[in-house]
Amino acid sequence: MRIVAADTGGALLDEEYNPIGLIATAAVLVEKPYRTATVSRVRYADPFNYDMSGRQAIRDEAVLAVELAREVKPDVVHLDSTIGGIEIRKLDEPTIEALSITDRGKEVWKDLAKDLQPLARKFWEETGIEIIAIGKSSVPVRIAEIYSGLYTAKWAIEYARKNGEAVVGLPRYMEVKILPGEIAGASLDPREGGLFGKIPADTEGIEWELYPNPLVRRFMVLEVWRKD
Amino acid sequence: MRIVAADTGGALLDEEYNPIGLIATAAVLVEKPYRTATVSRVRYADPFNYDMSGRQAIRDEAVLAVELAREVKPDVVHLDSTIGGIEIRKLDEPTIEALSITDRGKEVWKDLAKDLQPLARKFWEETGIEIIAIGKSSVPVRIAEIYSGLYTAKWAIEYARKNGEAVVGLPRYMEVKILPGEIAGASLDPREGGLFGKIPADTEGIEWELYPNPLVRRFMVLEVWRKD
Amino acid sequence: MRIVAADTGGALLDEEYNPIGLIATAAVLVEKPYRTATVSRVRYADPFNYDMSGRQAIRDEAVLAVELAREVKPDVVHLDSTIGGIEIRKLDEPTIEALSITDRGKEVWKDLAKDLQPLARKFWEETGIEIIAIGKSSVPVRIAEIYSGLYTAKWAIEYARKNGEAVVGLPRYMEVKILPGEIAGASLDPREGGLFGKIPADTEGIEWELYPNPLVRRFMVLEVWRKD
Ligand SMILES: [Mg+2]
């Protein structure tokens, strides 16, 4: 099975480890044995000007996932929204009403569906590929989350080159290592069976430290700075 | 403390990783230091003809646990049902009504109790050993789950010998390794403190691969095939 | 950021692994990189005479944390109570009523606030340091929990010297090792990013064993005995 998935993660942090805004949406192609991505794409957000309501993320994810899926023609596309694995192209109002989610979630989805349902229907009509809202149960969505952390580290390196340093929060229980010519990352949850990723990056002249976010258990902070 | 426990797990999967039916009920004797089984028994189900409602599993588990308990005379028997550690022999209708579980759960247990309550009472009258519905809190129940995964791997090997290959899903966050003459397995959750198991098996002429189930995070898929 | 936190953990167990009472309240100073304590303090309870309602623990924790905070002057104090990170000095009745916790939780906090709110207000007036009820989200609270496990092991050694042996339950998913001259401990959850601790202890003439509590998954039992 060949699956495209997308997720958004990584946050710029202030001095007290509060998130200012999210950084990276990643889309990935995941193939058997489903432990890493064979292709990945990123779209960076502006963390200084970020809509933290969550709607920006899911829209960006759908658009980036469809872009990658047009190229690599997967069997299915997974989005990080836990509404029971439903096909996005079928999300009309009665279907949303019938979901077992909160009333607030229904309002959000009625709003989101205005853009996403036509996008998904058009994509399905052209390619036969379904986009499903499978959420946290999907391993490819988790791999996309790990890649959003890798691209967050890359963004932090570029930010530190210009501004001296950067402090970012990674997605849940994952680590990154900044190595010569690449950034490597992995899930810290062994129950996931060994999920990991890496991306090429210019890492010269950069130093870094990774440590637990003291205010948010199971999330790591990455600090990156210019070696004078 | 010497504890007998039973659990059911492992599923035959179709090509899209959907479960067709469950495979193995395992009963185990667990003794101090409570990390593995000193004795184990299996009863295989027919995954092509499986009642997925959950009632078949708990009945099979109770019967197999009692069978093993008659032999090894433990201090207590643990079943995988989370209804507060109550003794099964005491499950009459008013007691079930008073449980803090869903109405649906109460209907299921009124039905189950018809068989299990007399079984547990008879066993207790003869041996003085209680059968309790302790569920996920019990380490021996988790060890029984790991053994159901080991026996699922054994079943998959035998199925592959006849049919060329088998694709099975293991119980939650556990791994197996097919070694010369045996199958070894272990929990992937280090918080559990190192739970593991092994069973003898004829593993000659068999190849295998283990990888994350892409549709169900924290569950592994085992593929087994005949080395022609 | 320099954070003081406190937590209570470790239980004396009877022969069937049932808790008799809690053993140790630990307060810790945690500094960047937030993986262990740079200073720790303990107050032992009497497990044979312990109020298991939970009110004794939070009171002991607040008092011990303030004691340590007076010495080491942290930026903030974290307590293990999950009521949304609220400042304890602001806990008057209308504020407690407005918390999104159970009615029972509100009654407990109205009672607790009688002692803790004046303590926190006085401490804040004198030092400017806030005491916040951040709970499980705090890494320093988790490190305090690990230290309560270390001090529980120390208590068990002293108890075994007098009485021959001791059987104690450690806080959730952590391990300890009794080494020459010290007790080392660590979280068993790798998602936490490598939290650990150690304390000096006279460990001569002591033998020990660590194993999973068969009745409470993800909790370890420590047995300690005198090498006659
Ligand atoms: Mg997401």
Ligand SMILES: [Mg+2]
């Ligand atoms: Mg079960």
Ligand SMILES: [Mg+2]
């Ligand atoms: Mg506590």
